[in-house]
Amino acid sequence: MNKLKHKKSIKSLLFLLSTIKKNSAFIFVVIFLVTLTDSMLQFIPILFPQLIIDELLGEGKVPLLIKYVLGAALLSIVLHVAKSGLNYYIETRAIKINKDFNVVIGNKTMKMDYEYTENPNILDKKEKADQSFAVSGGMPSIINNMIGIVTSLMTIIGLSYIISSLNGFIIIIILFIILLNSLLQKKIKHIQYTYWNKLVPINREYSYFFRTILDFNFGKDIRLYNMKNLLLKKSKENIEKNKKNMTEQTNKKSKLTALIELIILVQQVGIYGFMVFKVINLSISIGAFTMYVSAIYKLSQNISTLIGYIIDLNQSLIYINSYVEFINLPSEKSRNNNKTTHSDQYEIKFDNVSFKYPNDEKYTLKNINMIIRHGQRLSIVGANGAGKTTLIKLMTRMYEPTEGGIFLNGTNIKDYDYEEYLTLFSVVFQDFRFLATSIKANVTIGRENEKNVEIFNVLDKTGILDKVRKMPYELETSLYKLFDSEGIELSGGELQKLAIARALYKNAPIVILDEPTAALDPISEYDIYTRFNDLTENKTTIYISHRLSSCRICDLIAVFKNGHLVELGDHDELMKNQFGDYKKMFDTQAEYYVAPDRNKGVTVP
Numbered sequence: 001m002n003k004l005k006h007k008k009s010i011k012s013l014l015f016l017l018s019t020i021k022k023n024s025a026f027i028f029v030v031i032f033l034v035t036l037t038d039s040m041l042q043f044i045p046i047l048f049p050q051l052i053i054d055e056l057l058g059e060g061k062v063p064l065l066i067k068y069v070l071g072a073a074l075l076s077i078v079l080h081v082a083k084s085g086l087n088y089y090i091e092t093r094a095i096k097i098n099k100d101f102n103v104v105i106g107n108k109t110m111k112m113d114y115e116y117t118e119n120p121n122i123l124d125k126k127e128k129a130d131q132s133f134a135v136s137g138g139m140p141s142i143i144n145n146m147i148g149i150v151t152s153l154m155t156i157i158g159l160s161y162i163i164s165s166l167n168g169f170i171i172i173i174i175l176f177i178i179l180l181n182s183l184l185q186k187k188i189k190h191i192q193y194t195y196w197n198k199l200v201p202i203n204r205e206y207s208y209f210f211r212t213i214l215d216f217n218f219g220k221d222i223r224l225y226n227m228k229n230l231l232l233k234k235s236k237e238n239i240e241k242n243k244k245n246m247t248e249q250t251n252k253k254s255k256l257t258a259l260i261e262l263i264i265l266v267q268q269v270g271i272y273g274f275m276v277f278k279v280i281n282l283s284i285s286i287g288a289f290t291m292y293v294s295a296i297y298k299l300s301q302n303i304s305t306l307i308g309y310i311i312d313l314n315q316s317l318i319y320i321n322s323y324v325e326f327i328n329l330p331s332e333k334s335r336n337n338n339k340t341t342h343s344d345q346y347e348i349k350f351d352n353v354s355f356k357y358p359n360d361e362k363y364t365l366k367n368i369n370m371i372i373r374h375g376q377r378l379s380i381v382g383a384n385g386a387g388k389t390t391l392i393k394l395m396t397r398m399y400e401p402t403e404g405g406i407f408l409n410g411t412n413i414k415d416y417d418y419e420e421y422l423t424l425f426s427v428v429f430q431d432f433r434f435l436a437t438s439i440k441a442n443v444t445i446g447r448e449n450e451k452n453v454e455i456f457n458v459l460d461k462t463g464i465l466d467k468v469r470k471m472p473y474e475l476e477t478s479l480y481k482l483f484d485s486e487g488i489e490l491s492g493g494e495l496q497k498l499a500i501a502r503a504l505y506k507n508a509p510i511v512i513l514d515e516p517t518a519a520l521d522p523i524s525e526y527d528i529y530t531r532f533n534d535l536t537e538n539k540t541t542i543y544i545s546h547r548l549s550s551c552r553i554c555d556l557i558a559v560f561k562n563g564h565l566v567e568l569g570d571h572d573e574l575m576k577n578q579f580g581d582y583k584k585m586f587d588t589q590a591e592y593y594v595a596p597d598r599n600k601g602v603t604v605p
């Protein structure tokens, strides 16, 4: 266990050193200069007072005394000024490196395998990685520890030389006591780390419920379902758990801290007694007495701080290891997959695909065989939970099939470069999201230099252009009022139109709309479906919809039931199957519509 921890610490240390080196190798020179000035500063109050006191008690030459006092003061000022300049340089570098770590963790979170986002262990890892720099004090504290270790080492060597001229045994006693205290310190740190590990999932859950309380998006549900009590109860439960853990931790730590203080007290009484005895015996002068007293005090202080720094650094490295582990999480999507998707025709084949969600016992999809040809319009239908969205998640490589494979133009999709593969798809999921920024940035995904005319074009085709034209700043108007009081709030259907516009603007060869019209009024739904043929010319289009009227504009309909593909064919073929699920669903729905007119494509009530 300990071996494993050391291995982890060394891994983190190497990672940090290489990161520092990459950022600025010069910082190592500055660190060395700081340690030098720091340890020189420690010797001034040890060596100069001895000279001054012995001179005062001896001949008392004033010019010599002035020389000693001014020398000490001047040296001290120069070293302090140099030290603060060097520290300033180190601090600014360290803060910059810290910020870079944040960027890396953000990138990793956005790029990691999607299925990790549903894995509580990985989410805890991410939380630990995110907290690791704050808990450990980050780069400034780590560099400070490194400086402390080298400074203390240099000072200890110098002080041991001075003290050994009196009695070498004192050094051994001090060392023994400090080692004892260090073991106790290490135990304290271990307790701290153990409780931190226990607290991460508790705090993550607490943050979730607390964020929900503050999240306006939940405002309606909270009020209408009276979720207030449930949310407060959940938050309180986590606060209680947190409090219990903290109390246990403090109890255990304070007993050990008291023991450490007692041991230090005993050591000081012993050493001072011995020194007083030496003076009474006339073995040393008063000046030498002050020098030895402060040298012993400094030695014990430096050994303690050295061990403290080592423990702190080691502890920081253990925290940082969470970060190293998280950013090095293997990514299935980036392995052996450099094939290019470049082609002007795309055919997708599901070859006996079965799928279970991670940690799930049962299959969500079973033995799916299907070919989606280029330019085809496919409609996927089926009851809630039949596996329709899951099929899209597999196609877009959010998850990998448990068995079987999905092939694009004959090559397994997992062999393609992941990011390039995703450029083939424009998908509107049911739970699409927008950012609180301008309409333009939302549609173009931040490509601010894109031509407005093309954006207006897709907005027009999805029926939202008039609305945008009436907004105070048209395309530059902000969505939501989070950062802009003149921002706009759109209705569910309007947001859905905007989501479809964003998907079309991406201009990918395969367009997937998962419940594209659920929030649309019948006229808008009719509009979008009838225009979609033009909008998606020469593209493959996949619709998932419970409104079966959309199936009529499709060449192929895939009917899913309990994870199985139970029917595949066009509308006319499927309607011929008297006992088929499709006919049953279509007829049931048609009863709610007035005079369905097949030739129009879609029936408007």
Ligand SMILES: Nc1ncnc2c1ncn2[C@@H]1O[C@H](COP(=O)(O)OP(=O)(O)OP(=O)(O)O)[C@@H](O)[C@H]1O
Pocket: 118, 357, 358, 360, 364, 382, 383, 384, 385, 386, 387, 388, 389, 390, 391
């Ligand atoms: N991340 C997940 N982890 C575990 N099970 C999941 C996950 N997502 C979905 N499921 C389960 O997989 C099954 C299929 O879900 P899916 O979203 O594919 O259904 P669907 O056919 O799209 O349903 P709907 O018409 O309601 O949108 C459901 O039983 C659901 O509970």
